[in-house]
Ligand code: NAD
């Protein structure tokens with residue numbers, strides 16, 4: 001897409017207004033510490049009203065080459081010479097820099113995604129800063145292996161392991177939690193001494209670019225953090241993942257895209273970390289704290305308009321409380337307030353784009369065609385005229401479909417869930433595990449033994465008991481089956497972002 005002639009474009013990156021109705025911006029690539037324009041731009045539209053809010057400079061092969069070259073040079077330059085403690089100090093400064101410009105990050109993130117500011121203020125932006133602080137602490141405290149090895153001459157040898165950065169890391173990001181998920185990779189990558197070339201989603205170019213300003217402000221050496229904008233195939237995404245100067249690739253996004261990236265990484269036998277799709281079950285036992293289960297389930301189904309990989313799209317409710325739970329969830333869903341991000345009353349934003357809404361609506365249609373009972377929602381809401389161009393959708397609950405239906409098996413990534421009754425523990429474990437995915441699960445029960453028993457048998461990388469999206473960044477995070485490869489978080493991130501080297505010293 002090209003810029004439409006006659007549109008007024010504000011050349012400054014940011015506008016200090018706590019409002020998503022901003023003057024259109026021009027978003028450039030961030031390469032070797034400079035903001036780089038290209039001859040080709042694409043439009044970024046607001047999910048809230050469909051208006052063009054930014055023109056984004058698409059990186060071609062030449063810009064990706066330049067970004068990778070800058071990142072390689074920085075590895076050998078001042079960045080590579082810093083001590084762990086010095087690097088950690090800089091990452092603390094990055095976190096502080098995000099916090100100093102909190103309102104700008106908030107406005108940019110909400111403009112790109114349409115998500116409620118109340119959500120981004122408490123989750124997306126604080127986590128963006130925390131991702132730098134936590135991994136700065138992790139690298140400062142990493143233990144090392146050390147062995148005294150006997151030798152035939154009796155003098156022995158000392159064996160120890162040192163961690164070295166893996167090099168230039170390609171970071172391919174999705175649009176649902178843009179700053180949070182990008183910094184979740186960039187934080188540990190930089191903490192470990194690597195440099196990065198980030199490819200944000202084409203839907204959410206702003207906060208990654210704004211972070212470039214912060215990097216410059218706090219004195220991160222040029223070339224350490226680079227951002228290239230564009231799409232996937234035959235665009236910046238493909239150019240980054242196929243670039244021979246990229247040593248490792250970390251990806252968050254759809255499983256099908258992850259498969260393509262894994263193939264690209266095979267060339268040169270480069271390591272990948274893949275955080276991919278999910279079809280996460282929620283299991284609600286009759287003995288649960290009903291109100292807590294209801295509140296947690298509301299968040300897990302509808303937060304971020306259902307666009308959270310950890311969200312609950314399949315709910316299993318024990319039969320004695322099935323009708324009551326469905327009714328209560330329906331009532332709460334119908335109380336959600338759709339609206340502009342800056343409205344403090346808003347708790348449901350639009351989907352990211354019309355393209356994504358078409359996908360989600362195709363499942364809404366499929367559910368009806370398959371004979372689902374539409375408990376609530378099922379279509380496009382009536383919105384005031386000024387929001388009619390946005391990608392709004394109704395929060396939706398279905399019952400009456402089985403485990404074999406596409407509604408129970410395929411990731412929809414919208415504000416919707418299928419609720420089914422169950423009768424006993426073994427049955428629900430088997431049904432929860434009957435999926436190609438294995439990212440997360442929430443279990444709601446007051447029976448502690450049962451909680452442990454069921455959690456242990458669920459095939460998912462992360463199981464919450466009586467909670468949802470309660471995160472401690474020191475824990476391993478990742479998916480089983482088609483939800484992912486590898487674990488990141490705490491010391492597990494070090495496994496991916498560093499290489500261990502054994503040094504053996506004969507005494
Ligand atoms: P996506 O796979 O469409 O895109 C992700 C990124 O990959 C984008 O930057 C895109 O431009 C890029 N890309 C696409 N094709 C590419 C290619 N051939 N080569 C290189 N790059 C390419 O995903 P999305 O729609 O942005 O995000 C939603 C998906 O992400 C959902 O499936 C969701 O479950 C998943 N997700 C998973 C996690 C997790 O932690 N497991 C977290 C967030 C989102």
Ligand code: 6OD
Pocket residue numbers: 176177181184307308309310471477
């Ligand atoms: O909290 C995290 O670290 C994380 N990776 C969350 C992923 C959310 C998916 O949408």
